[in-house]
Amino acid sequence: MALSKINTNSITDDAVTGAKVENNPTIAGNLTVSGDFVPSISTSASNILINGNFAIAQRATSSTAQGIQSVDRWSVNFSQVSVTQSQEPTATSDAPYGQGFRNFYRAEITSASSHTASYIQFVQGIESQHIATSGWDYKSSSSYLTLSFWARSSLAGTYQAMLFTSNMSPNKLRTNTFTLSANTWTKISVSFQGDSSLTINNDTTRGMLVYIVPHYGTDFTGSNANTSTWYVLTSQDYLVDYPQDWGDTNGRTFDITGCQLEVGQSATPYKYETYAENLHRCQRYFRQIGTIRKQGANGDPVGMTIPLEPTMRASPAVTGNSSTGGSHSIAGTGDFPNTQIIYSGTASTSGSTAFLQFTGVKADAEFS
Numbered sequence: 448m449a450l451s452k453i454n455t456n457s458i459t460d461d462a463v464t465g466a467k468v469e470n471n472p473t474i475a476g477n478l479t480v481s482g483d484f485v486p487s488i489s490t491s492a493s494n495i496l497i498n499g500n501f502a503i504a505q506r507a508t509s510s511t512a513q514g515i516q517s518v519d520r521w522s523v524n525f526s527q528v529s530v531t532q533s534q535e536p537t538a539t540s541d542a543p544y545g546q547g548f549r550n551f552y553r554a555e556i557t558s559a560s561s562h563t564a565s566y567i568q569f570v571q572g573i574e575s576q577h578i579a580t581s582g583w584d585y586k587s588s589s590s591y592l593t594l595s596f597w598a599r600s601s602l603a604g605t606y607q608a609m610l611f612t613s614n615m616s617p618n619k620l621r622t623n624t625f626t627l628s629a630n631t632w633t634k635i636s637v638s639f640q641g642d643s644s645l646t647i648n649n650d651t652t653r654g655m656l657v658y659i660v661p662h663y664g665t666d667f668t669g670s671n672a673n674t675s676t677w678y679v680l681t682s683q684d685y686l687v688d689y690p691q692d693w694g695d696t697n698g699r700t701f702d703i704t705g706c707q708l709e710v711g712q713s714a715t716p717y718k719y720e721t722y723a724e725n726l727h728r729c730q731r732y733f734r735q736i737g738t739i740r741k742q743g744a745n746g747d748p749v750g751m752t753i754p755l756e757p758t759m760r761a762s763p764a765v766t767g768n769s770s771t772g773g774s775h776s777i778a779g780t781g782d783f784p785n786t787q788i789i790y791s792g793t794a795s796t797s798g799s800t801a802f803l804q805f806t807g808v809k810a811d812a813e814f815s
Contacts, residue, residue, distance in 0.1 A: 450478075505735040508534045510532055517532050524570060525554075532555075537655045543649070544729045547717070554661060555701075556698060557697060561695040562664060566662060569658065570662075571706075572657075576648075580646050592638065593708070594639070595635060596634075596658065600700070603691075603752070604626070604693065607658075608623050609660060610678050619642070619645065620683050636707075659706075668689060685747040722800070731758070731812070750789065754787050760813075765811075766807075766809050776791055
C-alpha cells in the first residue's frame with residue numbers, strides 16, 4: 448500500500464540518492480548541509496585570482512622574457528632554461544572550450560636544461576586585503592582555500608601547486624601535488640587549510656603568491672618540504688621532489704586555464720566575468736593608455752590630465768615615447784594619488800600643426 452506521507456523514521460541513512468530526487472524539489476523550512484555545498488553553477492562571491500581565464504593580454508600575446516610580459520596579472524618565471532610564455536586560443540576539441548574558456552596560458556621550453564638549479568613556474572601575486580577580507584579564516588585549520596584550474600602537459604607526471612605568504616617573517620609555504628596524463632586537459636582541485644601562525648595584512652601590499660609549478664630542480668626541492676602542513680623555507684626546499692624533469696627537452700609545453708582561488712574546501716564552477724569586468728580588475732595593476740596628443744602653439748606650454756579608472760593599486764610608474772620636439776614630461780599622479788596622470792610639455796612646431804605627443808604610454812602598478 449502506498450504511503451501518503453513519509454516521516455524521517457521511514458528513511459534509512461543514505462537511502463535517498465540524487466537519482467531519486469525529482470527535478471526542482473521544494474523544501475519547506477531551512478535546509479542544513481553538512482559539508483560544502485557544491486552547486487552546478489557558480490555562486491561564488493569572488494574569484495580571488497584575476498584574469499583566471501587569460502582573456503586579457505594588454506602588453507603582448509607572447510614573450511621570451513620572464514615576469515608579467517603577456518597575459519595580465521600572471522608571470523612565468525624560469526632559470527637555467529629558456530621559455531616562451533604566450534596567450535593561446537583553445538581549440539573546439541579542448542575540454543575547457545566546452546566550459547566557456549577561449550584562451551589558455553602556455554609555457555614552452557625553447558632551450559632545455561637538466562641543471563639542478565632550473566625551474567619554471569606560473570605565478571600570480573595577490574593583494575593582502577583581497578585575502579584578509581575574502582572570508583577565509585586563515586588562522587583556522589578548519590577553514591580552507593581551494594585552487595582549481597585546467598592543466599595540460601606534454602609530459603605525463605606529478606606536478607605541484609603552492610601558496611606562499613608575503614606578510615610574515617619568516618614567510619610560510621603550503622604545497623599540494625596533482626597528476627597529469629600526457630597531452631590531456633585535466634581539471635585540478637587542491638585545497639589548503641588555514642594555520643594559527645599565518646599573518647595576512649589588510650592593505651595593498653602583496654600578501655600571497657599562488658604558484659602552479661611545472662618544474663623545480665633538486666636545488667629547490669627536498670625533505671624539508673611536505674604536502675600536508677604550512678612550513679618555513681629551509682635549505683631552499685621549496686617543494687617536494689619531482690619524479691620527472693619537465694625542463695630537460697626542447698618543445699615541452701605546459702598549459703593552464705580556468706584558474707580560480709576561492710574560500711571553501713571544494714571547488715565550485717568558475718565565476719565568469721564579461722571581458723569588460725575582467726579588464727577593469729586588471730587595470731588596477733596595469734593600464735595600456737596608448738597615444739596622448741595635445742594641440743598647442745609654438746613655444747607655448749601644453750598640458751592635460753589623464754584620469755585613471757579604476758584607481759590603481761599604488762602610484763604607477765608611467766612611461767611613454769616622445770614623438771615630437773620640445774620638452775616633455777609625464778608627471779606621475781599629481782595631487783590625487785593613483786587616479787590620474789599629469790602630462791605636460793612645450794609645443795615646438797609652429798603654426799596649426801603645433802602639438803605635443805607621447806606614444807606607447809603605460810601606467811604600471813604591478814608588484815615588483
